[in-house]
Amino acid sequence: MAIPIRVKVNGQVEALEVAPDESLLSMLRERLDLTGAKEGCNEGECGACVVLLDGKAVNACLVLAAEADGHEVTTIEGLGRPGALHPLQKAFLAHQAVQCGFCTPGMIMTALSLLLENPAPTEEEVRTAISGNLCRCTGYRQILDAVQAAAQEMRAGAQGRRP
Amino acid sequence: MDKTPSVVGARVKRIDAEDKVAGRTLYPSDKTLPGMLWVEVVRAAHPHARIREIDVKPALEVPGVVRVLTHRDVPGENAFGIQIQDMPVLCFDRVRYLGDAVALVGAETRQAAREGARRVRVDYEVLEPITDPEAAMAPGAVALHPKGNIMHQGHFEKGDLAAGFACCAVIVENDYSVPMIDHAFLETEAGISYYDEHGRLTVDACGQYIYRDQTQIARALGLPLHQVRVMAPIVGGAFGGKDEVTVQIHLALMTFHTQRPCRMVATREESIVSHTKRHPVKMSYKTGADRQGNLLCVQARFVADTGAYASLGGPVLNVMMEHAAGPYRVPNVKVDGYAVYTNNGFSGAFRGFGCTQACVGLESQMDLMAAALRLDPLKFREQNVLHKGDLAGLGYPMTCEVGAGRTVRSAQRGALYRSRRRRAPAKPATPSLKPYLRRGVGVATQMQGLGLGIGIPDYAEVGLDLRPDGTLQLRAGTNEIGQGAYTAYLQILSGRLGVPLSRLSMVGADTALTPDSGTTTASRTIFAVGKAVELAAEKLERVLGERAERAFGWAPGPARLQGDQLAGSGGRRPLRELLGDEELSVQAVFHVPVAEREMGDGLPHRFYSFGTHVAEVEVNTLTGEIAVTAVEAHLDGGKVISRTGFEGQSEGGIAQGIGYALMEEVRLEGGRFLTTNFHTYVIPTSLDVPEDLRTVPVEVREPEGPYGAKGISETAMVGVTPAVLNAIADALGVRFFRLPVRAEDVLAALQEKKT
Ligand code: FES
Ligand code: FES
Numbered sequence: 001m002a003i004p005i006r007v008k009v010n011g012q013v014e015a016l017e018v019a020p021d022e023s024l025l026s027m028l029r030e031r032l033d034l035t036g037a038k039e040g041c042n043e044g045e046c047g048a049c050v051v052l053l054d055g056k057a058v059n060a061c062l063v064l065a066a067e068a069d070g071h072e073v074t075t076i077e078g079l080g081r082p083g084a085l086h087p088l089q090k091a092f093l094a095h096q097a098v099q100c101g102f103c104t105p106g107m108i109m110t111a112l113s114l115l116l117e118n119p120a121p122t123e124e125e126v127r128t129a130i131s132g133n134l135c136r137c138t139g140y141r142q143i144l145d146a147v148q149a150a151a152q153e154m155r156a157g158a159q160g161r162r163p
Numbered sequence: 164m165d166k167t168p169s170v171v172g173a174r175v176k177r178i179d180a181e182d183k184v185a186g187r188t189l190y191p192s193d194k195t196l197p198g199m200l201w202v203e204v205v206r207a208a209h210p211h212a213r214i215r216e217i218d219v220k221p222a223l224e225v226p227g228v229v230r231v232l233t234h235r236d237v238p239g240e241n242a243f244g245i246q247i248q249d250m251p252v253l254c255f256d257r258v259r260y261l262g263d264a265v266a267l268v269g270a271e272t273r274q275a276a277r278e279g280a281r282r283v284r285v286d287y288e289v290l291e292p293i294t295d296p297e298a299a300m301a302p303g304a305v306a307l308h309p310k311g312n313i314m315h316q317g318h319f320e321k322g323d324l325a326a327g328f329a330c331c332a333v334i335v336e337n338d339y340s341v342p343m344i345d346h347a348f349l350e351t352e353a354g355i356s357y358y359d360e361h362g363r364l365t366v367d368a369c370g371q372y373i374y375r376d377q378t379q380i381a382r383a384l385g386l387p388l389h390q391v392r393v394m395a396p397i398v399g400g401a402f403g404g405k406d407e408v409t410v411q412i413h414l415a416l417m418t419f420h421t422q423r424p425c426r427m428v429a430t431r432e433e434s435i436v437s438h439t440k441r442h443p444v445k446m447s448y449k450t451g452a453d454r455q456g457n458l459l460c461v462q463a464r465f466v467a468d469t470g471a472y473a474s475l476g477g478p479v480l481n482v483m484m485e486h487a488a489g490p491y492r493v494p495n496v497k498v499d500g501y502a503v504y505t506n507n508g509f510s511g512a513f514r515g516f517g518c519t520q521a522c523v524g525l526e527s528q529m530d531l532m533a534a535a536l537r538l539d540p541l542k543f544r545e546q547n548v549l550h551k552g553d554l555a556g557l558g559y560p561m562t563c564e565v566g567a568g569r570t571v572r573s574a575q576r577g578a579l580y581r582s583r584r585r586r587a588p589a590k591p592a593t594p595s596l597k598p599y600l601r602r603g604v605g606v607a608t609q610m611q612g613l614g615l616g617i618g619i620p621d622y623a624e625v626g627l628d629l630r631p632d633g634t635l636q637l638r639a640g641t642n643e644i645g646q647g648a649y650t651a652y653l654q655i656l657s658g659r660l661g662v663p664l665s666r667l668s669m670v671g672a673d674t675a676l677t678p679d680s681g682t683t684t685a686s687r688t689i690f691a692v693g694k695a696v697e698l699a700a701e702k703l704e705r706v707l708g709e710r711a712e713r714a715f716g717w718a719p720g721p722a723r724l725q726g727d728q729l730a731g732s733g734g735r736r737p738l739r740e741l742l743g744d745e746e747l748s749v750q751a752v753f754h755v756p757v758a759e760r761e762m763g764d765g766l767p768h769r770f771y772s773f774g775t776h777v778a779e780v781e782v783n784t785l786t787g788e789i790a791v792t793a794v795e796a797h798l799d800g801g802k803v804i805s806r807t808g809f810e811g812q813s814e815g816g817i818a819q820g821i822g823y824a825l826m827e828e829v830r831l832e833g834g835r836f837l838t839t840n841f842h843t844y845v846i847p848t849s850l851d852v853p854e855d856l857r858t859v860p861v862e863v864r865e866p867e868g869p870y871g872a873k874g875i876s877e878t879a880m881v882g883v884t885p886a887v888l889n890a891i892a893d894a895l896g897v898r899f900f901r902l903p904v905r906a907e908d909v910l911a912a913l914q915e916k917k918t
Contacts, residue, residue: 035193036186038399040349041431045841048349076186089184093176096807099815100645101183102190102349102399123854131848134841136347136400137645139814140849141856 005069009034010078018065025049025060027068028075036076036105040134047133050106050113051075057113059132076105079112087157088112091150092143099137107133111147119155123148171658171870174807177650178669179397179643190399191369192353196424199355200229202417203276203427205266205283206437207258210506210834211307212287214256214265221282222268227275230421231283232267237416239385243408245375245511249308250472252383252412258287259307259471260508261835262437269417269425292834296445296468296503307471307504314469315477315502317484317764321558327460327495331451333535334460339448339524340901342828343468344441345838346513347846350399351434356414357424363392363675366415368427370395371406372682373640373672383412384419391415394673401644402819403512404438406684407474432839439474439511440829442467442502444483444520450528456538458547461556463487463524465500467517470509476502478619479510481764482612483517488556489525490567490610490773491547496556506834512684514819515881518611523902526607526885530892540889541580544608544775545571555767559758563770566799566863570775571608573797573861579604579777580795583893588781588792599785602792603894607885608775611878612768614687617757619765623691624678624752627656627699629707631742633727634666637696640680641688642672646876647808648688652696654804655869659700662724678750686772686874689804691755693869699751706749707731707741714741756867770865772873773799776820776882779855780890784913787906791821791887793855800875801865813858813879820883822847825903 002017009032018027025042028034028051040048042061049060052074080086085093088108098104107130114121114129121129126147127140135143182188219231234241234255241255242248254263266283270276293299299312306312328334354368364386370376373393381391398405410427417425429437449462465483469476480502487498513519533543548567555561574580583604587597615621626638637656643649653667670676680692704721708731711717717733728735758769779793796813803809826845830837838844864871884902892898897912 029193030195034186035189038190038350039192039428040351041841043431043840043842046349046431076184080185082181082185082187085181085185092184093180096174096177096180096811098177098180098183099647099811100349100398100400101180101188102645104183105186108184127849131850134347134349134846134848136349136402136819136846137815138811139816139818139852139856141814141852141854142811144849144854 003066005066007068008072010074020066022065023061024063024065024068027065028060034075034077038102038105040102047110048103048106050109050133052109052113055113055116057110076108087153088150091146091153095142095146095149097138097143097146103133103135107135107143115151115154119151121151170654170664172803172806175650175654175664175805177647178653179649188397190350190397191367191395192350192428194355194367195426196355196357199424199426200269200271200417200421201273201276202413202425203268203280204264204413205268205280207261207263207265208285209258209287209289210261211290211292212258213290214254214258215286215288217266218284219266221284222279225275225279225282227271228268228279229271230269230417231279232416232420236420237383239383241383243379243383243412244473245407245475246477247473260506262508264413267413267417269421292506294505294507294834296466296505299503299505300501312504313501314473314504315480317481317500319484319496319498319557322495324460324462324495324497328451330453331459332454333532334449334451335528335531335535336449337528337900339446339527341444341520341523342902343443343508343510344513344823344827345435345829345844346402346404347844348400348402348404351429351431352405352409352438353428354410354414355424355426356418358418359392363390364415364419365392366411367394368411368414369398369405369409370411371401371642371644371684373674374679376408376411377674379408380412380415384415392675395642396671396673398642398644402514403516403684406512407439409438431841435829435839435844436836440508441513441519442469442476442479442510446520446524448524448528450532452532452536456536456543456546458491458493460495461488461493462497467502468505468507468510469502470505470507472509474509474511476510478765479512479517481766483521485557485612485766486518486521486610487525489522490549490608492549492553493556507831515877516685518609518877519881522607522609522881523885523888527888527898530889540606541571541575548608557762557767559760559762559767564863564865565773566861567608567610567773569863570773570797570799570861573859574606574775574777574795577777577795577797577859579779579793580606596783596785599783601782601784601894602779603782603890604777604779605886605889605893606775606777607882607889609878609882610771610773611686611881613690613770613772613873614685614755614768616765616768617761621681621691621755622752623680623695624750625680625692625695625699626678626748626750627703629703629747631739631744633724633738635662636668636670638670638677639692640672640677641692642683644683646812647805648692651689651804651808652693655693655696656700658870659697660724686876689872689874690770690868691753693804693872695751695753697869698753699749702749702751706747710741770867770873772875772878774878774882776886778883778886778890780887780894782891782894782909787909789825789891789904789909792853794853794883795857795859796879797859797861798875798878799861799863800878801868801873802862802871803860804870804872809860809875810858812876814856816879817856817883818847818852819880821851821887823902824884824887828903
């Protein structure tokens with residue numbers, strides 16, 4: 001039994017027929033070829049699959065594709081592209097917050113969700129926000145630095161002045 | 164030429180990072196092909212059983228299932244393994260651990276493949292699992308392999324232990340136990356397979372050595388090497404856990420039989436159950452020193468549970484024995500080691516490669532001896548560290564540059580160590596708890612063999628292509644598993660040729676395109692491959708000089724690249740005048756020098772990295788919780804090529820070292836895994852790693868390495884765990900001999916201390 005859904009993904013409306021047990025992650029990766037969100041565990045424990053659902057970070061592996069009907073999804077691909085990166089992506093690049101990079105898209109989307117809600121988080125708040133995103137390569141410090149740098153840049157951008 | 168250009172040692176952006184932050188990098192688990200089949204593995208239902216019969220018919224009835232393969236479908240040798248091929252591709256008579264593969268199901272969808280895998284009926288005669296290595300070693304134990312359960316053993320003796328102990332003012336004797344650890348790379352084992360345009364059976368999957376994987380695949384499929392192509396440029400983390408074959412042979416086999424592209428992505432549970440682990444080890448250490456603080460004796464015995472199959476268990480045990488006496492001068496040494504087959508998963512390569520375990524025992528002993536002698540722990544280490552020319556633990560001379568002492572002195576000067584007498588935390592996370600918090604500072608010094616050691620061919624070959632416009636492409640066969648080596652290679656190339664990074668590009672890990680650069684393991688890539696890159700750069704300039712001599716009549720001597728121009732004795736000419744529209748390619752190979760005398764099985768190493776870690780902990784005596792609040796890493800990896808990469812590896816090593824000390828443990832019961840997800844197998848999160856991480860490069864240049872560089876990926880991790888253990892002992896006056904140390908262990912120990 002296929003369920004027809006309409007979902008806005010990175011600004012584009014997609015009309016799809018999804019299976020009742022299909023996850024949002026699987027829909028993005030297998031149907032839409034958006035492989036930026038990663039499959040690290042498929043059970044909500046690693047954060048590699050985090051995307052924004054109506055601006056809030058969710059583990060896409062725990063959300064059913066059908067639940068996204070009528071909603072808006074943003075993935076890492078919708079954030080920026082090489083040459084036109086989002087401040088968070090730039091900061092991850094500049095602060096060497098990327099090693100194998102498998103955790104990176106989920107990390108960035110989680111951080112984005114935090115910064116949308118709280119543009120000036122404390123170090124502790126960033127730590128807590130990304131505590132559901134596992135990284136096995138870094139010691140997280142470079143990631144925390146990157147998020148703070150991006151927050152600053154985004155605040156400056158919001159106030160219309162260059163940092 | 165010897166002037167270090169700015170790009171070497173600088174903070175440069177990784178060449179792979181822009182695509183990674185944009186979510187554009189395709190990892191093995193992201194790749195798909197039209198018309199591909201999903202492949203699922205039917206794994207053993209019991210940790211130890213005899214297979215009576217395999218019935219695949221029920222699986223074939225599942226809609227969408229295309230093919231089911233069993234041992235009968237393995238055309239070549241049904242065995243693999245890096246060192247000893249004792250592991251079946253698909254089991255035929257017996258299963259020895261829960262990850263053993265019994266059948267493969269290829270289906271149109273992942274769901275159908277899974278359903279098919281569930282339906283394959285295997286009739287087992289269940290056998291008693293062998294789970295205790297000591298029992299497995301005992302005479303009369305049921306043998307898991309034809310030669311018995313002792314997969315490998317080693318015995319080394321130097322000096323006169325009894326006479327040595329007789330001169331000791333302090334003798335410390337303890338047993339230690341370290342658990343099985345999962346690599347927990349974020350990307351599970353995955354990849355695709357297909358026939359490429361030349362009809363080569365191609366496997367594009369995770370891995371750490373494409374050329375060895377190619378051999379292993381070809382052997383199992385009964386194909387000549389040139390008909391198998393393996394690639395694995397970008398991998399989502401490995402740490403040794405993807406060194407042994409995982410999905411590669413299974414993928415190739417399904418494509419071989421169906422002629423269709425195939426895809427596999429392991430679930431997290433399957434990953435934890437099936438791939439190699441860090442060996443759980445039981446160790447006994449007896450060590451002694453004289454009144455002046457001279458370390459006189461180290462006696463160690465290791466029993467490593469190597470699980471069901473060999474993989475690299477033998478070499479891991481060897482490295483453990485090689486490093487049993489650590490970076491110290493010890494006249495009397497006795498080491499006995501055993502790697503024993505059991506039905507507990509299977510163990511192999513993991514960051515540290517045996518050093519990890521030995522270091523936990525030895526560095527605990529060092530602190531205990533220092534305390535008994537009332538010596539400062541770092542002074543005690545400094546007094547005993549190896550210097551160039553000294554005899555190492557097993558008795559061979561250290562011929563490489565030895566920075567051990569300098570890392571100790573660097574740690575002595577560090578702020579953290581100088582603050583060690585402060586008992587109360589300066590800024591407790593929860594001030595109201597202050598009366599219950601104990602602060603402690605601990606240290607550990609370590610050395611780590613670099614590369615594969617003697618007796619195992621260790622070489623790296625690279626290719627370099629110069630285009631007429633003056634841009635260059637480097638080809639190297641190692642993988643980018645997160646360590647940043649590709650960027651470092653290009654930094655070295657840029658430094659040697661004086662060509663900016665923007666004109667350089669990199670092709671990695673494809674047997675069809677890149678030469679054999681060796682394994683992506685053993686902290687070797689920057690050293691061995693980096694050196695080959697240097698040699699290739701020199702060769703290119705030499706060849707350019709020779710061609711310019713012939714073409715333009717320039718005086719003999721190398722020619723330099725300057726943008727799209729060539730500069731030499733005859734002035735400057737456009738490169739295109741020399742090359743036309745052709746590329747100029749050179750290859751260079753570096754054979755890693757080895758020790759003069761072989762002690763067997765890859766021992767010893769010739770090159771080592773060194774490090775001293777200082778860790779600070781805050782222990783809550785009310786709850787037992789331990790927080791690591793600061794770590795300083797003083798690392799001698801020779802010349803640092805990439806400062807950001809160096810710090811990144813160091814900090815990642817610190818996180819893994821904390822995990823090993825305080826939280827991680829793959830638990831098994833009767834050969835069955837109890838920790839098969841990140842909920843039960845807990846690794847450090849952003850809340851467990853301190854903000855205060857400092858990495859201090861102690862750059863003792865190794866002349867054999869590129870720019871004097873050595874690797875640090877393992878040294879960065881190994882010392883952290885014992886430093887944390889020593890910090891806990893410093894905080895509480897209670898020492899732990901078993902990892903991980905959890906809150907409940909602390910409470911129990913404090914309780915015991917009171918009574
Ligand atoms: S894949 Fe969704 S949390 Fe791990
Ligand atoms: S960079 Fe590898 S898991 Fe985070």
